[in-house]
Amino acid sequence: MRNILTAALAAGAILVAGCATPHLDIAEPDERQKAEAAATLQHARIGPPRNVAADRMVPTVRRVIRRVRLASHAVCTDLKLPEERCKPMLEAKVLVHTKKKDINAFADEDDNVGVYGGLVRHMGTDAEIAGVLAHEFAHVMYGHVESKKINAFIGGLILGGLAAAASAAGGGDNQQLVRDSTSLGWEIGATAYSPEMEIEADRTAVYILHRAGFPLNALQSALLRMNRARAKRSSGTFSGTVGFLETHPSDDRRHAHLISAMEDVRAGKPLKPVEKK
Ligand SMILES: [Zn+2]
Incomplete structure (x- = not known):
């Protein structure tokens, strides 16, 4: 029995190592970028949320989704990247869960993207919504959801064989790419990504935003807005939750990487894939 467990753990370790392999070669931000990130997190001015009404949420997402898709592709x-990773950029369903008040968005294990009503409501611009979508599309592009699932599985094994089977999400109407939904099928989406996956998805999102013609700082300002909303929540002036920051940790290092990505785009540097050995 012990041998079987050891073998399972070893196989798991190989799987995790394989799946956690980064796709991009990303340098650590320098001291200047880190200082700028800390200052931005503290002092950036954030405009008011738009308070998009529930019946305007799907049209709001629809306004940006095509540009995000084409640019992601x-x-x-x-x-x-292999075609099976690029195809979902054009075909993934984007579900708007209008009744969910949390500020959150996910990529799920079926390569679809979900956006909560609270996020659409609280963002200040279409570009900020595009920034969050670009980030989620990047998770799909690199198969990060699959990596998370394997990490969760291994975690379960280590904790005593508690690997919970993720519920198989039901089929869906592929024609209707943006639609209302109140269903939940995102057990996997609710677990946190590793900071390295976040940084990879953020950097890619900045390039997607550039390609789609949105302001480069759109994801940065979406994240700053979420940080502020969370701060307001702890002081009692905002009653919602900011789930996005629980599953996508946001700190100085992450913001420094965003600043570095924006600088690289402005300097005309392409994304740098890791060298294959
Ligand atoms: Zn993320």
Whole structure:
């Protein structure tokens, strides 16, 4: 029995190592970028939320989704990722869960993306919504959801064989790419990504935003807005929750990486894939 467990753990370790392999070669931000990130987190001015009404949420997401899709697909193709990773950029369903008040968005294990009503409501611009979508599309592009699932599985094994089977999400109407939904099927989406996956998805999102013609700082300002909303929540002036920051940890290092990605785009540097050995 012990041998079987050891073998399972060893196989798991190989799987995790394989899946956690980064796709991009990303340098650590320098001291200047880190200082700028800390200052931005503390002092950036954030405009008011738009308070988008429930019946305007789907049209709001629909306004940006095509640009995000095409730009994500172009970035995926530029990276020479396999077609099965690029195809979901055009075909993934984007579900708007209008009744969910939390500020959150997910990529799920079926390569679909979900956005909560609270997020659409609280963002200040279409570009900020595009920034969050670009980040989720990047998770799909790199198969991060699959990596999370395997990490969770291994975690379960280590904790005593508690690997919970993720519920198989039901089929869906593929034609209707943006639609209302109140269903939940995102057990996997609710677990946290590793900080390295976040940084990879953020950097890619900045390139997607650039390609789609949105302001480069759109994801940065979406994250700053979430940080502020969370701060307000702890002081009691905001009653919702900011689930996005629980599953996508946001700190100085992450913001420094965002600043570095924006600088690289402005300097015309392409995304740098890791060298294959
Ligand atoms: Zn993320």
